[in-house]
Amino acid sequence: MPVQRDRLYADVQFLTSLNPPRSIGYPESLRKAEAYIEAEFCKLSGRVSKQALHQGFHNLILSYGPEQGERVIIGAHYDVCDDTPGADDNASAVAGLLELARVVHEEAPEAKHRLDFVAFNFEEPPYFATEKMGSAVHARSLKRDKVDVKLMICLEMIGYFTDKPNSQEFPHESLRKLYPSTGNFIVVVGQAGQERTVKRVQQFMQEHSRIDVQSIAAPQGLPGVSLSDHRNYWAQGYQAVMINDTSFLRNPHYHQRTDTIDKLDFDKMVEVVRGVYAAMLNF
Template sequence: MAKTLKDNVNVFCKDIGPRDYNNYDNLEKSKQYIISKFKSMGYNIGIQDYQIGDKTFSNIVATKDCLNKNKNSKTVIIGAHYDSTLGSADGGASGISALITLADLYKNTNAYHNVRFVAFVNGEKVFAKTDQMGSKIYADYIKQQNENIEGVIVLDSIGYYSDKPLSQRYPFMGPSMPNKANFLAIVGNSDSKALADNVTSYFNDSSWLPVKNINKDFLIGYGVKDSYSFSKNGFKTILLTDTSIYRFEDINRADDKVEDIDFSYMSEIVKNLKEYLISY
């Protein structure tokens, strides 16, 4: 699995590179890559297009229906953004690469709830926390459809880890917080506490990976993440992250490279997420 994750990160970071409003051709290459991967796995594909000026932007939706699908069937959404201003590895590619790899692991699974993998466009920079953010467009849409969404899990910056003391910086310092950057943060608001607690408990029971359940108000910058789009619309939503700039100061910069990613940690996250989805 580590090789698959690394291959996907390399495609986004090295083969494609920066992909956003100003690097539109690369953004389209990313879109086509994601669609081709989802199609090869046998998923039902949906494209949600919207316009900004003379350009079309797309959220990509891959769905696996449950064994006994009906209008009341519950749906779990797993999402990550695929745009990246600088083509960075942890900040721009770790989430979407994990999403694709997770979908591949899950493709032959049968469950009693629907699972939907969504690749969001325009998650970075000028579009963050605006009505043109891909996740906001999608969250608004599914709210209007009154879909039975059981929970939303967003992956963003999940690839950087270190066992060195004091590698975890502010605000995660103090007697109750780890000072080593070797844990996965699970972040949600008070309405999403049950979902955050369930995922945290599952990882604690099933994985060697340390996890920390963190209230969103403690994570400065939560309001510009894709998870905010869903929690603002009232969906139970959690963000899985390595805490981004509080751990890796070069994140979203040119120095955020593939070589900095710990694919063994990422593999553990993806493997346990797959098993969690089965048991949900």
């Protein structure tokens, strides 16, 4: 399955080279990021729609597969925190989202459910955990329209890996016995009560990629578990997981100006995307 490292790199390079960074503090750069994603989606298909957010911004949605019936949502946010370049958070995931969309259009598999690729705005502060989050607007609209969502996959920071011993931190000491101490794995994060969903996504990713795929289904209050767009699908009663490199539990550049493209492992990112591709099609 032809996930292309060079395309992932080019996407991250464009997004992180926007100066000033693509945060709400610099709306012109944020609009450039939105325009770039829209243009990449439109290269693939005419099934691109825009969902209005406040201040004239949008969620961008590319659909593939059957119009009616169940849907799998794959999403990533394209805004950054403050003055950070946001290579891992969250250009890595936007690049993954775009590459998943490209590959599915190139391979043209027969999808058993509709796939909606959604680029969200307003995940970062000051909007985080408010109704203005792009993903909150999207999740509410699905619920209002009674859409049958089979699964939501949130891509959130999928590019930082290290082979340094004891590089992995944990939100609770008890987890040290259960997970690797070296931060070179990807994790499928879900909430308690959705264990079966989490395990299925993990299994598809493990079977179709060459990367260590871990998983956790934990209470939403455990630090890190609900810190992205998937939280808004949980709030609407949907099954949702986050694909994540554990963020601040591993990456010292989280929300820092040092979150730059040279810190990312694109070979491992390729494997993450390969795994998610299998999960989104087969779930």
